[in-house]
Amino acid sequence: MTHSGFSLGRLLRLALLSFGALLFLAPYIFMLSTASKSQSEIFSSSLSLIPEHWFLLQNVTKAMTKVNMSGLLFNGVVVCGLILFFQVLIAVPCAYALAKLNFRAARLMMALVMLGLLVPIHATALPLYVAFNSLSVLNSYTALVAPFSISVFGIFLFLQFFRAMPDDLIHAARLDGMSEIGIVARVIVPNAWPAITAFAIFSVVGHWNDLYWPLIVVSNPAYATPPLGLLYFRGAEAGDDYGALMAATLIITLPLLLAFLFAQKRFVEGITMTGLKG
Known part of the structure; x- marks a missing residue:
């Protein structure tokens, strides 16, 4: 009786998880179809997921030739890589200071971090655009990267992780004569890779898929990011070729899928250890 109930429970969980997976994969399946x-x-007029005649290779070829796909992917890698580098470079020391150092303004800084989580990029887009325009840095990597170099979410996520780290580890490093910068570089960062990987997934996915900000600051196709490149593709000759457009979308989303599959284990570890579980 217990065995059958256990099996029934497992079947129900499997069915529920399969339905959820199918629900989340439905857009990707539709794109591939x-x-x-x-x-x-x-x-x-007939709707079928399985094509009668396979045109995937032809559509991929069109997608690669209609726009500079390699240039779009390169820009996406450069922009996301630079953003992630500066975010980690700034967020890790800030989170370490809030988590492990005692200073007067710690509570005020923590309140500012929490308030910063409430401010969307849309609220600061106009003054940032005016500033970048006056500095003549529109249509550049600087305009694409600079507004996101400080991640309040990154500070908050690392803060939760660092709070769980034992203080004895840091005290031992201080006794060995390490400076605070040395502790961050040689003790904190090597032990924080699960959290850094988890944050990297959030950061890269968010900025790789971002269309709002590149649409504002980029008008030169040479600096177009992948989502912005899809708009150029749509406006190009034969832009109503939805098969090629969907092939371009598949090409652009494939790096994110591979990155997540590669970092999945560390991503789950990082989310679990930072206490940001749903």
């Missing part, structure tokens, strides 16, 4: 169809089949 559309990218594998010819233009006439996409607009046919």
Whole structure:
């Protein structure tokens, strides 16, 4: 009886998880299906996920030739890589100071961090645009990277992780004569890779998919990020070719999928250890 109940429970959980997975994968399945169809089949009256004739290779070829796909992917890697580098470089010492150092303004700084989580990029977009325009740095990596170099969410996430680290480890490092910067570089960072990996996934996915800010500061296709490149593709000749458009979308989302699969274990570890579980 117990065994059958246990099996029934497992079947129910498996069914629920499978349904959830299918729900989340549905857009990707639809993209793959559309990218594998010819233009006439996409607009046919019959709706089928499996194409009658496979046009995936042709659509991928169109997507690679209609826009500078390699340039878009390169810009995405550079922008996301620079943003992540500066975010970690700034957030780790800030979070360490809030978590492990005693100073007068600690509570005020913590309150400012919490308030900073409430401020969206949309609220600061206009003054940032005016400032970048006056500095003549629009259509540059500086305009794409600078507004996101400080991540309040990153400070908050690392803060939760550092609070769980034993103080004895830091005291031992101080007794060995390490400076606070040395402690951060040689003790904190090597032990914080799960949290850094978890934050990296959040950061890279968020900024790789960001269309709002690049749409504001970039008008030169040479600096276009992948989502902005899809708009250029849509406006190009034969931009109504949805099969090729979906193939371009698949190409752009593939690096994110591979990155998450590669870092999945550390991502789960980082979320668990920072206490940000749902």
